[in-house]
Amino acid sequence: MNLEENPERAAQLCREAQQRLMLRVSGLGDGDVRAPSQLPGWTVGHVLTHLARNADAHARRLTGSLAGLDVPKYENGPEQRSSEIAAGAERPAVEMLADLKTSMANLEDVFSRCSAAGWPNGHLLGGGAYGAAACPAHRLREVEVHHVDLGRGYTPADWPDEYVDWDLQVLLDTVPERLSAARNRRAFMAWLAGRGPMDPQAQLDPW
Template sequence: MTTSTYDLPAAVANVPLAQERFAATLATLTDAEIREPSVLPGWTRGHVVAHVARGGEAMVRLIDGVLTQRPVAAYPGGPTVREAEIELGAQSSANDLADEVYSANIQVVHAFARMTAPTWGRQVQFPTGAYPASRCAWSRWREVEIHHIDLGMDVYTIESWPEEFVACHLPHELAKLPGRLPSNAAVQVGPSRFGTGDVVATLDGPDAAILAWLVGRVGLAAPALTISGDLPELPPWS
């Protein structure tokens, strides 16, 4: 089991690489393929791509707020407006969606390049709460890599995730696992036990598959996992 910890330079360096891989996959999609179901229930691939584009724009807004030292919402108008924008974007053509992602990707890279050690430490307001601005880099890296597999394309699967991505993010997701388990449950993941319950299930397999399970991509993870006992269903991941 890898135990590498998250670090900001790794995230900043890997965001453009992840974005480039995602954009390369989008360049192969036709209008018919963009309308096909994604891994996410109720969402087409177009929804996933629109979400990634809007997510990039949100990160740029937060960084701009940090640099101008003014409060900024990641998604002005709140969840309702955010969902409406994704729904609208999902109806766009494959080429238009690819262009939106390409534009957002460039803006993200330029925004991150303007940051310094002190500004990365300033607080920003995510929909889930206040965090250091460094979360923008970690979040963008995570979002692009995870939503890339959500497209459900053979060209990019959990096995395609870079080792550095898995090594950086797996420890953080494992640390959150006890709080997501039912009170009577515990899960043995490799050599480590999580949770204090008496009902123990064991889970083993490649780190990428374990990470996929932790972030709610159970169907993508299952073929590579060895499971013993009744593995508890985790609440929705965020």
């Protein structure tokens, strides 16, 4: 199933993912949020703050679509995203978790309003690469991937089948453009064709 084309199901999966995330992080203290995450240069607090602001960003786009407005996720672009994460990453854990809970609840309320309205104006791009109707699917990706990045025991083995069925294909479609070195292209292609193990030295460019 292409979850980008099924916002109703993507929103339900996203609600479930956010609930799993909140249950796992609800007991974190100040020392926990200062600890390194699995993302280079980011603490657990950076990841949690990003997840909160990303929820706000998707809520912003979808609220705009309800009104027929083509609203971007971040009014001031990547600079706003980066500054908000940096500003929020040093807060006390209790404040950070309350913020995350509130932002996710607000997004779920927006999902409900969009559902009741039939997901209107889903084609609006907001200056990005996907329409507003695909926001629930892309939010699902953020929650599932960054839940792993927290390093708190949630792993790719825990990803729901419906999420993997959708996003694996999306990620595979990015492979050719991310294999800039000819050697890496050949190594990956040989592995896909069953003509040898994946070369551990082969590298994908950042996604």
